[in-house]
Amino acid sequence: MSTEFIWQLPTAGDGRYAEATRLRRGERNNNTQSKQRAPFTDGVTDPRGERFNYFDYLHQVARAADISGFDGLRIVHDFDGDDSWIVAGYLARGTRHIRLLTEFEASWGSSVYAAKNAVSFQRATNGRFAWQLVQGADEASRRQHGDNLPQAEVLARIDEFITVARGVQTKAPFSFKGRYFEVQDGGFRGPLAGNPLPPIYLSGGDEAALALSARQADVHVFNAAPLAELAPALASLQAQAAALGRSVAAGLRIDVLARETLEEAERDADREQSQSGARAALVGSYEQVIDALAAYAEAGVTSFLLGATPHLEEAYRIGEYVLPALRARLASNEQQAA
Amino acid sequence: MTIDIFWRIPTHGEPSSHRARTPFRGDWFPGNDNLRKAGLGGGGADGFNYLDYIAEIAHAAEISGFQGGLIPSFPMTDEPWVISSLLARETSNFRFMIPFQPGFLNPVVAARMTASLQRATGGRALYNVITGGGGPAQLWWGDSADHDDRYTRTTEFLDVVRGVWRGGPFSYNGKFYQVENAGLAHPLSEEEFPEIYFSGSSDAALSSASKHADYYLTWLEPFEQLREKFRRVKEKTDLLGRKIKCAVRVDVIARATEEEAWEEVRRGFDNVDPATLRQFLGQDGSDSVGAARQRGNRPTTINSYKDLITEPNIWSGFNLFRGGQTQGIVGSYQQVAERLDDLVQLGADAFILASTPHLEEAYRVGEEVLPLVRGHGNSQLLRAVG
Numbered sequence: 132m133s134t135e136f137i138w139q140l141p142t143a144g145d146g147r148y149a150e151a152t153r154l155r156r157g158e159r160n161n162n163t164q165s166k167q168r169a170p171f172t173d174g175v176t177d178p179r180g181e182r183f184n185y186f187d188y189l190h191q192v193a194r195a196a197d198i199s200g201f202d203g204l205r206i207v208h209d210f211d212g213d214d215s216w217i218v219a220g221y222l223a224r225g226t227r228h229i230r231l232l233t234e235f236e237a238s239w240g241s242s243v244y245a246a247k248n249a250v251s252f253q254r255a256t257n258g259r260f261a262w263q264l265v266q267g268a269d270e271a272s273r274r275q276h277g278d279n280l281p282q283a284e285v286l287a288r289i290d291e292f293i294t295v296a297r298g299v300q301t302k303a304p305f306s307f308k309g310r311y312f313e314v315q316d317g318g319f320r321g322p323l324a325g326n327p328l329p330p331i332y333l334s335g336g337d338e339a340a341l342a343l344s345a346r347q348a349d350v351h352v353f354n355a356a357p358l359a360e361l362a363p364a365l366a367s368l369q370a371q372a373a374a375l376g377r378s379v380a381a382g383l384r385i386d387v388l389a390r391e392t393l394e395e396a397e398r399d400a401d402r403e404q405s406q407s408g409a410r411a412a413l414v415g416s417y418e419q420v421i422d423a424l425a426a427y428a429e430a431g432v433t434s435f436l437l438g439a440t441p442h443l444e445e446a447y448r449i450g451e452y453v454l455p456a457l458r459a460r461l462a463s464n465e466q467q468a469a
Numbered sequence: 470m471t472i473d474i475f476w477r478i479p480t481h482g483e484p485s486s487h488r489a490r491t492p493f494r495g496d497w498f499p500g501n502d503n504l505r506k507a508g509l510g511g512g513g514a515d516g517f518n519y520l521d522y523i524a525e526i527a528h529a530a531e532i533s534g535f536q537g538g539l540i541p542s543f544p545m546t547d548e549p550w551v552i553s554s555l556l557a558r559e560t561s562n563f564r565f566m567i568p569f570q571p572g573f574l575n576p577v578v579a580a581r582m583t584a585s586l587q588r589a590t591g592g593r594a595l596y597n598v599i600t601g602g603g604g605p606a607q608l609w610w611g612d613s614a615d616h617d618d619r620y621t622r623t624t625e626f627l628d629v630v631r632g633v634w635r636g637g638p639f640s641y642n643g644k645f646y647q648v649e650n651a652g653l654a655h656p657l658s659e660e661e662f663p664e665i666y667f668s669g670s671s672d673a674a675l676s677s678a679s680k681h682a683d684y685y686l687t688w689l690e691p692f693e694q695l696r697e698k699f700r701r702v703k704e705k706t707d708l709l710g711r712k713i714k715c716a717v718r719v720d721v722i723a724r725a726t727e728e729e730a731w732e733e734v735r736r737g738f739d740n741v742d743p744a745t746l747r748q749f750l751g752q753d754g755s756d757s758v759g760a761a762r763q764r765g766n767r768p769t770t771i772n773s774y775k776d777l778i779t780e781p782n783i784w785s786g787f788n789l790f791r792g793g794q795t796q797g798i799v800g801s802y803q804q805v806a807e808r809l810d811d812l813v814q815l816g817a818d819a820f821i822l823a824s825t826p827h828l829e830e831a832y833r834v835g836e837e838v839l840p841l842v843r844g845h846g847n848s849q850l851l852r853a854v855g
Contacts, residue, residue, distance in 0.1 A: 143654075155656070158656065184588055184656075186588060211654045213588060213589075213657065214578075214582045214586075216554070217550075217586050217589060218585065218589075219554070220553070221589045223554075224555055224558070238575050238578070239578050240574035240575050240578060240579075241573045241574070241610060243573075243609075243610050244573035244574065248548045248550060248551050250547075251551035254518060254519070254520070255518060255547070257516060257518070274647070274649040275648065275649055275650050275651045275652075276575070276577045276578070276648070276651065277576055277578070277629065277647070278575065295611065313608070313611060313613050314608060314609070314610075315605065315608035316609060317609045319544075320545070321545055322497045
């Protein structure tokens with residue numbers, strides 16, 4: 132499998148450095164409760180009115196990722212932001228190539244209904260939909276969102292969700308009775324049958340999550356970690372999948388801060404850290420970032436889920452200065468290996 | 470008060486006319502599960518698919534003066550949540566009426582999806598809440614709740630959606646749903662709550678509707694039956710302390726003359742195959758009260774399309790042409806407008822109209838019929854003058 136590069140779409144806000152945690156670029160609501168955009172002084176006319184909101188900006192980020200050569204866009208599931216499924220639909224017809232990787236939790240609702248919505252996406256986008264089922268936060272947070280499942284059962288529900296979603300897409304009639312989902316004589320027929328299955332991305336760092344991915348995932352996404360820490364988990368995933376006769380792609384979710392020189396990168400990283408408390412995981416010159424990502428690729432990572440703030444400008448930067456050289460490096464490595 | 474008029478999006482495929490099944494726009498029609506042909510040109514390198522045609526219908530509807538359209542959801546169709554979000558950016562005024570069953574979605578998720586759709590469209594989302602026909606059909610969707618329980622669930626579902634809408638903190642401990650300290654995040658919490666069109670004919674349905682619905686939505690039924698139904702709905706909901714309006718979903722065939730309109734019906738009827746006719750006279754397995762009411766209106770033998778004319782300008786064979794309701798309005802532009810005004814007099818406050826093909830007919834009905842509808846104006850006087 133060739134290596135894929137997926138850009139991040141922050142659904143709850145984006146802006147320059149520290150602003151990113153509270154700003155939604157383009158947002159029309161400019162009230163005092165949430166500083167949605169920088170106000171002009173009374174001396175300057177503000178022509179924006181209420182015509183735009185954050186959706187218009189999200190559309191620009193998606194177009195940026197598409198134009199600058201990313202393979203996909205991960206639409207982040209964030210309760211402070213807009214719903215990932217609605218955002219995916221909003222972006223679908225304005226984009227041409229990128230896969231829309233939609234992140235959500237299995238507490239969403241009926242897995243049959245989710246699968247049916249996914250098929251509609253596949254039909255309308257020529258197969259560009261993908262989904263990432265995440266475990267969500269702790270029990271209290273999940274109860275806030277109408278989800279009363281004990282924490283210990285979250286993975287089991289994801290497991291059933293996938294079984295049912297795959298079942299109705301690939302078989303009719305399909306019946307299943309589990310602990311969380313039930314369907315009888317179901318399954319999609321006619322034009323809703325036989326569509327390409329949306330690739331399934333799963334995540335989680337513990338052995339149970341890896342075991343689930345070995346059975347059910349197309350891609351398992353690891354959080355950013357030094358290569359030495361990641362290597363045993365990568366090996367465990369591959370071994371468990373191989374034991375089941377499957378192969379699961381390894382993904383890496385990592386933020387990058389790449390500049391022409393290391394000095395510039397470090398200066399901006401300090402600025403970001405001092406203003407927002409966050410620190411990019413991978414900081415360096417373009418060459419250094421390319422080297423580091425190539426090292427992950429050599430260790431077996433084939434799916435990179437990259438992000439950088441602000442996501443519009445940085446999509447172009449990474450698309451122009453990192454991806455072409457990195458792709459060329461990986462291709463030449465492959466050639467040498469062959 | 471003015472009348473709101475919606476159009477319908479034919480998610481269930483589209484023949485090129487009422488007269489014949491083919492040529493067919495879209496990739497599925499009742500009785501043919503295997504048809505699969507993307508795009509009107511046959512699919513292929515141009516990348517067009519049925520959604521591109523649906524987009525054209527949405528544009529036609531908004532250009533010709535409809536509020537928006539109902540986007541039906543059936544086992545064979547694409548889903549209205551997806552279609553609405555796909556068309557959000559490229560439409561201007563079109564309001565997306567989304568039918569869904571509460572059992573399919575976590576209500577907090579539904580609230581977030583709806584608020585985001587409101588943000589994406591500038592407040593153009595609305596619900597058609599359906600509680601479901603029950604039996605095996607529900608289990609196809611993965612839903613096992615029984616009939617009366619399902620209305621309790623609908624009520625609870627809408628309680629939660631409303632509860633979290635303004636931001637909370639909202640807690641709820643129902644039979645089906647429990648939430649703790651829930652609420653939509655800002656700025657999602659600033660959006661308008663969607664209007665709710667509510668379907669269902671049983672007493673359990675009416676109790677639920679009276680709590681949450683803005684419009685009680687029904688198919689067209691015999692006029693006297695409908696008068697009684699609207700009276701019962703308004704009486705029952707008044708008693709429960711909430712004023713709701715009534716809406717009628719009805720197919721129309723409108724032409725310059727009545728003769729041309731009936732000729733369209735005759736040609737369509739003559740093209741109906743015998744198997745479809747037999748099925749039409751038979752029974753289906755649903756436990757929906759509305760479906761039984763529709764079935765009760767049919768004669769038991771049919772020799773001509775005329776046997777299905779049940780009232781002036783009312784033909785009760787529309788589901789021979791496509792799935793769904795039996796009765797529709799057939800007549801000249803003026804007659805169709807008059808029958809709609811008759812329904813307004815019976816208590817209707819909104820309509821969802823449809824005619825095949827939905828693109829061309831959106832323009833025809835929008836240009837020729839809608840300007841003749843008087844609504845709650847002084848219709849008798851204006852008609853005498855006109």
